[in-house]
Amino acid sequence: MTDPAAFTSDDYAARMTRAADAAAAAGLAGVLVAPGPDLSWLTGYRPTAITERLTLLILRPGKAPVLMVPALERPDAEAAAGAPALEMRDWRDGDNPYAGVAPLLGNRGAFGMSDTTWALHLLGLQRTLPELRFTALTDGLPMLRAVKDAHELARLAGAGAAADEAYGEIVGVAFAGRRELDVAADLAGLLRKFGHEQVDFTVVGSGPNGANPHHEAGERVIQDGDTVVLDFGGLRHGYGSDTTRTVHVGEPGEEVRKVHDIVREAQQAAFEAVRPGVACEEIDRVARRVITEAGYGEWFIHRTGHGIGVTTHEPPYMVEGEKQPLVPGMCFSIEPGIYLPGRFGVRIEDIVTVTPEGGRRLNNTDRELRIVR
Amino acid sequence: MTDPAAFTSDDYAARMTRAADAAAAAGLAGVLVAPGPDLSWLTGYRPTAITERLTLLILRPGKAPVLMVPALERPDAEAAAGAPALEMRDWRDGDNPYAGVAPLLGNRGAFGMSDTTWALHLLGLQRTLPELRFTALTDGLPMLRAVKDAHELARLAGAGAAADEAYGEIVGVAFAGRRELDVAADLAGLLRKFGHEQVDFTVVGSGPNGANPHHEAGERVIQDGDTVVLDFGGLRHGYGSDTTRTVHVGEPGEEVRKVHDIVREAQQAAFEAVRPGVACEEIDRVARRVITEAGYGEWFIHRTGHGIGVTTHEPPYMVEGEKQPLVPGMCFSIEPGIYLPGRFGVRIEDIVTVTPEGGRRLNNTDRELRIVR
Numbered sequence: 001m002t003d004p005a006a007f008t009s010d011d012y013a014a015r016m017t018r019a020a021d022a023a024a025a026a027g028l029a030g031v032l033v034a035p036g037p038d039l040s041w042l043t044g045y046r047p048t049a050i051t052e053r054l055t056l057l058i059l060r061p062g063k064a065p066v067l068m069v070p071a072l073e074r075p076d077a078e079a080a081a082g083a084p085a086l087e088m089r090d091w092r093d094g095d096n097p098y099a100g101v102a103p104l105l106g107n108r109g110a111f112g113m114s115d116t117t118w119a120l121h122l123l124g125l126q127r128t129l130p131e132l133r134f135t136a137l138t139d140g141l142p143m144l145r146a147v148k149d150a151h152e153l154a155r156l157a158g159a160g161a162a163a164d165e166a167y168g169e170i171v172g173v174a175f176a177g178r179r180e181l182d183v184a185a186d187l188a189g190l191l192r193k194f195g196h197e198q199v200d201f202t203v204v205g206s207g208p209n210g211a212n213p214h215h216e217a218g219e220r221v222i223q224d225g226d227t228v229v230l231d232f233g234g235l236r237h238g239y240g241s242d243t244t245r246t247v248h249v250g251e252p253g254e255e256v257r258k259v260h261d262i263v264r265e266a267q268q269a270a271f272e273a274v275r276p277g278v279a280c281e282e283i284d285r286v287a288r289r290v291i292t293e294a295g296y297g298e299w300f301i302h303r304t305g306h307g308i309g310v311t312t313h314e315p316p317y318m319v320e321g322e323k324q325p326l327v328p329g330m331c332f333s334i335e336p337g338i339y340l341p342g343r344f345g346v347r348i349e350d351i352v353t354v355t356p357e358g359g360r361r362l363n364n365t366d367r368e369l370r371i372v373r
Numbered sequence: 374m375t376d377p378a379a380f381t382s383d384d385y386a387a388r389m390t391r392a393a394d395a396a397a398a399a400g401l402a403g404v405l406v407a408p409g410p411d412l413s414w415l416t417g418y419r420p421t422a423i424t425e426r427l428t429l430l431i432l433r434p435g436k437a438p439v440l441m442v443p444a445l446e447r448p449d450a451e452a453a454a455g456a457p458a459l460e461m462r463d464w465r466d467g468d469n470p471y472a473g474v475a476p477l478l479g480n481r482g483a484f485g486m487s488d489t490t491w492a493l494h495l496l497g498l499q500r501t502l503p504e505l506r507f508t509a510l511t512d513g514l515p516m517l518r519a520v521k522d523a524h525e526l527a528r529l530a531g532a533g534a535a536a537d538e539a540y541g542e543i544v545g546v547a548f549a550g551r552r553e554l555d556v557a558a559d560l561a562g563l564l565r566k567f568g569h570e571q572v573d574f575t576v577v578g579s580g581p582n583g584a585n586p587h588h589e590a591g592e593r594v595i596q597d598g599d600t601v602v603l604d605f606g607g608l609r610h611g612y613g614s615d616t617t618r619t620v621h622v623g624e625p626g627e628e629v630r631k632v633h634d635i636v637r638e639a640q641q642a643a644f645e646a647v648r649p650g651v652a653c654e655e656i657d658r659v660a661r662r663v664i665t666e667a668g669y670g671e672w673f674i675h676r677t678g679h680g681i682g683v684t685t686h687e688p689p690y691m692v693e694g695e696k697q698p699l700v701p702g703m704c705f706s707i708e709p710g711i712y713l714p715g716r717f718g719v720r721i722e723d724i725v726t727v728t729p730e731g732g733r734r735l736n737n738t739d740r741e742l743r744i745v746r
Contacts, residue, residue, distance in 0.1 A: 034492075048589050049574070051686055052488065052511065072675050075585045093676035094693040115425065115493035119407075120509040122492040136493040138425065201422070212448045216421050302445050303466035313424055320467040 004155055004237055007044060011151075012082030015042050016057075016065045022141050024061035029109030031141065032125075033057040036116035037311040038137065040238075041145055044081035047073060054097040054121050057086075058104050068101050098128040107131040112140040142315040146307055147329040153353060155239035156308065156331050159196070160351050160362030163233060163241035166190035167365045175249045175372045176224045180204040184217035187232045196234040196241070200312050203231035203244075210246070210345035213302055213337060224250045227344040228372070229337075233312055240312040242333055243363040244349035247370045259296065259338050260346050260369045266290035266336040267348045267367065270304060270318075274334075274352055274359030280322035287318075287336040296338045305333040308351055330354045331362070377528055377610055380417060384524075385455030388415050389430075389438045395514050397434035402482030402505075404514065405498075406430040409489035410684040411510065413611075414518055417454035420446060427470040427494050430459075431477050441474050471501040480504045485513040515688040519680055520702040526726060528612035529681065529704050532569070533724050533735030536606060536614035539563035540738045548622045548745045549597045553577040557590035560605045569607040569614070573685050576604035576617075583619070583718035586675055586710060597623045600717040601745070602710075606685055613685040615706055616736040617722035620743045632669070632711050633719050633742045639663035639709040640721045640740065643677060643691075647707075647725055647732030653695035660691075660709040669711045678706040681724055703727045704735070 019042060023031045033039045035055050040046045045067070047055060053070040055077075064087045069077045071090040077083060091097045098121075105111065105125075110133035113122060122134060137144060148156065166187060173186050184202040191199050204217040210229040222228060226249045233242035246260060270287035284304040291300045305318035308331050316324050316332055335349030350363040392415060396404045406412045408428050413419045418440070420428060426443040428450075437460050442450045444463040450456060464470045471494075478484065478498075483506035486495060495507060510517060521529065542563050548556060557575040564572050577590040583602040595601060599622045606615035619633060643660035657677040664673045678691035681704050689697050689705055708722030723736040 048587070049686075070587075072586045076587055092674060113492045113496070115491055117492040118488055119486045119490035119492060119495040119507070120488035120511055122495055123486070123507060123509045123512070134492070134496060136496045138493055139496070213445045214421070214443075214449055301465060313422075 004151065004158070007081060007151070009082055009084040012043050013085035016059055016082075016085060019141070019144055020059040020061045020065075022144060023059065023112055026112075026141055027110070028112050028135070028140055029106065030058060030060035031112040031137070032117070033059070033114040034117035034121060036114055037314070038114040038116075038145070041310045042082065043067065043086065045077055045083070046080075047076065052118075052120060054091070054124070056101055056121070058101060060104075066104055068097065096128075098124040101125070102128050105129055105132060109133070110135055110140070112137045138315055142324065143327070145309050145314060146316050147327050148309060148331055148353070149329070152239065152309065153329065153331070155237050156351065156353070157362050159236040159239050159241035160243070162194035162196060162236050163191065163243045164363055164365045165194045166232065167230070167243065167245055170230065171247060171370050171372050175222045175226070175228060175247070178222055180206055180209065180217040180220050180222060183222070187230065191232060191234050191241075196236045199234040200240070201231065201233060203229060205229035205231075205345060207344060208342050211339040211341050211343060213339055213345065213347065222249060227252070227256050227346065229345050229347050231347065231349065235312075238310055240308045240310070242308055242312050242349065242351060243365075244335055244347045245365065245367070245370065246346045246348060247372045249372055251371065252369060256344065256346075257369065259340070262291055262294040262296060263336055263338055263346045263348050264367050267334055267350070270334045270336065271350070271352060271359050271361065274326060274354055276328055276354060276356060277325045280316045280318050280324050280326065281320050283318040283334065284320055287334065291336060291338060299338045299340055300336060301339060302337070305335055307332045326354045328354050328356050377524060377531070380454060380524070382455055382457040385416050386458035389432055389455075389458060392514070392517055393432040393434045393438075395517060396432065396485055399485075399514055400483070401485050401508070401513055402479065403431060403433035404485040404510070405490070406432070406487040407490035407494060409487055410687070411487040411489075411518070414683045415455065416440065416459065418450055418456070420449065425491075425493060427464070427497070429474055429494070431474060433477075439477055441470065469501075471497040474498070475501050478502060478505060482506070483508055483513070485510045511688055515697065516700070518682050518687060519689050520700050521682060521704055521726070522702070525612065525682065526702065526704070528610050529724065529726070530735050532609040532612050532614035533616070535567035535569060535609050536564065536616045537736055537738045538567045539605065540603070540616065540618055543603065544620060544743050544745050548595045548599070548601060548620070551595055553579055553582065553590040553593050553595060556595070560603065564605060564607050564614075569609045571608040573607040573613070574605060576602060578602035578604075578718060580717055581715050584712040584714050584716060586712055586718065586720065595622060600625070600629050600719065602718050602720050604720065604722065608685075611683055613681045613683070615681055615685050615722065615724060616738075617708055617720045618738065618740070618743065619719045619721060620745045622745055624744065625742060629717065629719075630742065632713070635664055635667040635669060636709055636711055636719045636721050637740050640707055640723070643707045643709065644723070644725060644732050644734065647699060647727055649701055649727060649729060650698045653689045653691050653697050653699065654693050656691040656707065657693055660707065664709060664711060672711045672713055673709060674712060675710070678708055680705045699727045701727050701729050
């Protein structure tokens with residue numbers, strides 16, 4: 001895999017224009033973005049720390065994007081790849097930064113606000129501009145980053161392929177007799193070996209720990225006869241991977257095989273339901289129906305999937321109530337699971353992208369129940 | 374240095390009661406806390422990831438604290454040290470978590486909201502409970518975590534002493550001919566060697582890079598004759614360190630000596646001004662006056678200090694406009710600097726705590742201009 005070309009100032013300018021236009025189409029006066037994944041996606045700027053000092057990107061249809069930054073962070077902001085497309089303004093400690101941005105926002109209408117903006121800043125803006133309304137980007141422009149262009153898709157496919165290579169090697173390591181944390185460290189090393197610059201999670205849920213879908217990895221020593229959930233991912237060239245396979249130490253019993261088959265069938269059915277125009281909630285329903293009909297519905301305790309891009313969790317969400325239709329270029333996880341408290345869990349997850357013809361998996365390792373040692 | 378005892382469920386219960394009482398005294402109906410430093414300080418709970426799924430601590434005077442968590446994160450939350458003092462409730466994907474907490478909040482009055490709560494969640498609560506008002510904790514209860522008890526002070530003193538030991542060793546390494554990044558890696562290693570579990574920043578600002586107070590460390594190779602700003606810190610046993618010294622590679626010239634003397638004098642004057650009852654802004658003014666009278670006022674481009682505790686940046690802020698009087702037990706930085714663009718910078722920083730008699734430094738290394746090689 002060769003390295004993708006870096007995004008240019010023109011790429012970022014195009015994204016900012018797209019965001020401002022989408023805001024106008026949604027009836028918003030503009031978009032406000034604090035440090036976090038939206039800001040890095042729109043400008044390439046990723047401050048070294050997210051702090052109480054306001055940094056805010058202001059996008060308005062038909063106007064140049066403005067980045068308000070603390071004076072002492074301005075040199076860093078000016079070094080960002082998207083900086084040439086920005087009008088930069090700064091403020092100093094002791095100034096009121098909310099008053100500083102007020103003239104840019106006017107006093108009418110609603111602005112979309114990046115989800116991760118601190119409440120401190122939103123409340124500061126609301127206090128300064130009581131006539132303005134605000135809506136979270138997930139609510140107001142949920143699909144802003146959801147449809148990936150070809151360059152982004154290539155990066156996501158590369159991240160997925162790298163995660164697959166990591167899986168290919170992890171099934172060869174010793175499980176029985178080692179702690180979950182040791183296998184997790186192996187997984188992190190493999191993700192880095194295959195090009196990830198950031199490891200976000202390396203879940204190793206053995207035996208009863210696998211029944212807690214949010215368990216990471218702990219001191220438990222893996223036993224012969226354990227089912228082990230492996231869920232791992234991170235960022236490679238700035239884009240995310242996230243895949244889950246469930247393996248078994250030694251020969252599995254009948255119930256584990258049965259539960260694994262049900263989850264695999266649910267995952268396959270949801271994958272086959274992917275096509276443009278289908279509502280996100282339908283993907284959840286399809287997976288859930290398979291598991292419910294098999295009698296395990298109450299043990300599938302989370303949604304079926306989430307979007308992925310410059311973060312490993314973002315819209316669109318495959319969850320009941322999400323009416324958003326699928327659009328070619330969207331990328332998200334399909335990850336049904338069954339969790340039997342105190343006993344074991346099974347989850348199978350691939351990243352899938354929507355094409356005009358249907359779904360395409362970005363993870364392509366074997367979904368059978370793999371036996372490890 | 375021996376390890377401090379872990380905080381107990383009773384410690385966390387006492388903090389939550391204190392917070393609810395402080396809210397009542399400030400005329401607030403309660404306090405709402407999302408994952409972040411306030412939540413870990415109040416409950417010991419630090420979720421593995423901060424996500425779009427709502428986790429919210431609800432504190433109301435005279436009522437038991439409630440923690441609303443996503444169902445799949447409940448086992449982790451129940452493992453937190455403060456969990457026995459909490460009433461735990463959960464919600465599942467597809468539920469509306471804002472509607473879930475609404476009955477606990479009523480429809481009157483104002484709630485303090487942790488600064489770092491995502492705008493997504495604040496907007497969700499505002500939409501669900503339009504009659505409620507919200508204020509950031511920094512505005513509504515700015516001093517909630519500001520006054521440290523004896524156990525916290527011991528941890529902060531231990532973190533400061535460990536940072537001082539790191540400084541004691543870093544002045545012995547080679548600077549000239551090595552990249553800033555190499556010296557920064559040495560600093561990170563030393564912080565860990567002396568007991569830090571988390572390194573937050575290792576600024577190495579050599580020559581002109583020292584004139585950018587937010588520069589971290591880069592590829593620049595340090596030269597003989599460079600002034601080098603070293604600003605480093607992190608968490609040790611959960612509490613922060615943060616200290617800055619400016620060193621010189623080889624013999625400094627007259628101007629560097631002069632600027633360093635002015636900054637040292639400003640830092641000393643601000644330290645001597647610390648005593649209970651003095652307003653925070655006065656500490657800033659004292660430092661600024663020294664630098665302004667020496668003719669460098671326009672090159673001191675940031676506030677004089679910030680509080681420190683379970684984070685390395687928190688109230689109280691030593692900044693013009695902050696009228697909060699100092700109270701024994703507060704801990705904050707005093708860190709004046711002079712930044713000459715394109716040339717060099719000087720900053721000197723100690724953490725200081727307020728005692729009934731005045732200030733006490735938690736950093737005690739030499740503040741002279743040290744010559745390194």
